[in-house]
Amino acid sequence: MPGSQAFTRQLRLLTGSQYQTVFDHPKWKVGNAAFLLLATPCEQSKPRLGLVIGRKRAKRAVDRACVKRRAREQFRLRQDELAGMDIILLVRGRIDHPDPALVTLQLGQLFDKLLAKCRQA
Numbered sequence: 001m002p003g004s005q006a007f008t009r010q011l012r013l014l015t016g017s018q019y020q021t022v023f024d025h026p027k028w029k030v031g032n033a034a035f036l037l038l039a040t041p042c043e044q045s046k047p048r049l050g051l052v053i054g055r056k057r058a059k060r061a062v063d064r065a066c067v068k069r070r071a072r073e074q075f076r077l078r079q080d081e082l083a084g085m086d087i088i089l090l091v092r093g094r095i096d097h098p099d100p101a102l103v104t105l106q107l108g109q110l111f112d113k114l115l116a117k118c119r120q121a
Contacts, residue, residue: 007072011079013050013086022050022088027121030113034103036090037110039118047082049075049089057091058098066098067091074107081115 013019026038042048051068058064071089075082089107 007049007076010044010046011048011075013048013088018048018086019050019052019088022086028114028117030110030117031092032106032110034091034093034095034106035110036092037087037114038090039085039087039114041084042086043084045083047075047079047085047087049087052088052090054091057093058095060096063095063098066100067095067103070100070103070107074104074111077108078111078115082111085118087114 013022022038022040026040028037028039030037049072051071053064053067055064058067075087
């Protein structure tokens with residue numbers, strides 16, 4: 001059964017220390033030319049997602065919002081399988097006028113790669 005459609009506070013990385021834990025000790029890394037996912041196990045039963053999409057990578061707010069929206073969508077679709085993980089999405093390259101379908105495809109593939117790596121471990 002797919003997870004809830006809400007992206008509540010308990011499903012987000014909120015503080016700098018939560019982000020720092022994932023940055024300092026990522027157990028899994030998957031990426032492509034545009035995005036990088038870092039993940040680490042956590043004590044909580046629900047997964048948490050943090051998004052790092054700076055203005056240097058995506059100048060327009062609408063572009064940043066597009067990537068964030070697609071990332072949250074892919075996270076929600078897989079949140080039951082991602083239970084017990086803290087995940088950070090980083091934008092690697094410049095994003096100007098992203099194609100929403102392509103962003104969705106790339107992020108979906110990354111989350112699938114992450115799940116495959118987690119199953120191997």
